[in-house]
Amino acid sequence: SPATSTRLIAAFGISKSRALCRPVRRAKRYTISSTPPCVKIVIEKSGQGVYIEAPDDPQPLLFKLNEQETAAMFGLAEKLGYFSRTLESGLAVAKMGDKTLRWESGGKTQEQTFNYSSDVDAQQLTDWFEKISESERFLMELERSARFDKLGVNRVILQIQAAYEKKRLVAVDQYLKWLDRVTKNESYLNMARERASRLVDIFRNPPPVEGSKQ
Numbered sequence: 679s680p681a682t683s684t685r686l687i688a689a690f691g692i693s694k695s696r697a698l699c700r701p702v703r704r705a706k707r708y709t710i711s712s713t714p715p716c717v718k719i720v721i722e723k724s725g726q727g728v729y730i731e732a733p734d735d736p737q738p739l740l741f742k743l744n745e746q747e748t749a750a751m752f753g754l755a756e757k758l759g760y761f762s763r764t765l766e767s768g769l770a771v772a773k774m775g776d777k778t779l780r781w782e783s784g785g786k787t788q789e790q791t792f793n794y795s796s797d798v799d800a801q802q803l804t805d806w807f808e809k810i811s812e813s814e815r816f817l818m819e820l821e822r823s824a825r826f827d828k829l830g831v832n833r834v835i836l837q838i839q840a841a842y843e844k845k846r847l848v849a850v851d852q853y854l855k856w857l858d859r860v861t862k863n864e865s866y867l868n869m870a871r872e873r874a875s876r877l878v879d880i881f882r883n884p885p886p887v888e889g890s891k892q
Contacts, residue, residue, distance in 0.1 A: 683722060683723070683782070683783075684722070684723040684782065684783040684784070685720055685721060685722050685723065685781075685782050685783075686720070686721040686751060686752065686755055686779070686780070686781060687718070687719070687720050687721075687778075687779070687780040687781075687782065687789075688718070688719045688777065688778065688779050688780070688804070688807040689716065689717065689718045689719075689777070689778045689780075690716065690717045690775055690776075690777050690778075690807070690808075690811070716731065716732065717729070717730070717731055717811050718730050718731075718733075719807050719810050719811065721743065721748070721751060721810075723748070723752065724742075724748075725742050725743040725744065725745065725747070725748040726740070726741075726742050727740070727741045727742065727743060727810065727849070728740055728741075729741065729810065729811070729814040739814050739817065739818070741810075741813075741814065741817075741849040741852045742849055742851070742852075743848060743849050744849070744851075744884075747806075747848050747849070750806065751803060751806050754799050754802055754803040754806070755779075755781060755803065757799045758779075758797070758799050758800060758803065760781040760783075760788050761779050761780065761781050761788045761789055761790045762788050763790075764790060764792075765779070765790040765792045765795040765797055765800045766790070766791075766792035766793065766794070766795060767792070767794050767795055767796040767797075769794060769796065771793070771794045773793060774793055774794060775793070776791055776792070776793060777791065777792055777793070777804055778790070778791040779800070779803065779804070806848075809846050809847070809848050810848055810849070812841065812846055812847075813841075813846070813847050813848050813849060813850075813852075816834070816837065816838050816841060816847070816853075817852055817853060817856075819834050819837075820834050820835070820838065820853060820856045820857075821856055824856045824859055824860060828865060828866050828867075829867070831860055831866055831867070831870045831874075832866075832867050832869055832870035832873065835857075835860070835870055835873045835874055835877065836873065838853065838877065839873065839877060842877070842880070850881040850884060851881065853877070853881060854878060854881060854882070857874040857875075857877055857878045857881070858874075858878060860874040861874045861875045861878060
């Protein structure tokens with residue numbers, strides 16, 4: 679239950695509101711080529727995650743981090759004192775959008791909102807959440823192209839491959855459903871099917887996450 683569970687929550691947005699994403703009249707899906715005005719990500723201690731682009735998002739994306747990814751994120755939260763201290767640097771830097779990191783455990787909540795933090799651990803944890811956001815938007819684009827734009831699938835798979843090689847993807851199991859679909863369906867371009875097949879092999883046997891031991 680929420681009163682006893684342990685979770686990490688992050689919200690990124692252009693709004694200065696401390697609320698974790700303001701309600702919108704109708705949720706809109708944002709692709710890898712656009713930027714949602716606000717994103718909220720919830721990570722349970724089990725690694726189960728939820729990605730939403732508005733509080734009333736009718737289609738929240740569910741995913742699961744592996745043990746190494748989960749340990750890395752919760753380890754950084756521990757280093758940060760579970761957000762018990764100020765993370766805002768106070769430096770005169772450009773406005774890059776407020777970021778809120780929240781820790782919930784045993785009915786207790788601690789959070790910090792900041793524009794820019796000079797704390798390396800805060801930067802690394804923020805980057806983890808940004809990788810999750812990027813990963814979910816790649817997934818949405820892969821699903822959209824696989825269903826409605828078969829000629830565009832190859833482009834999306836190339837982008838996913840490049841993101842993986844740059845270590846920007848997490849929870850890669852979530853891609854398998856759509857990559858398998860491309861691999862097995864002759865209506866897609868052969869090059870797309872071949873690339874999808876290679877990614878399936880890699881994602882089913884991923885290497886250890888670097889820096890997962892905190």
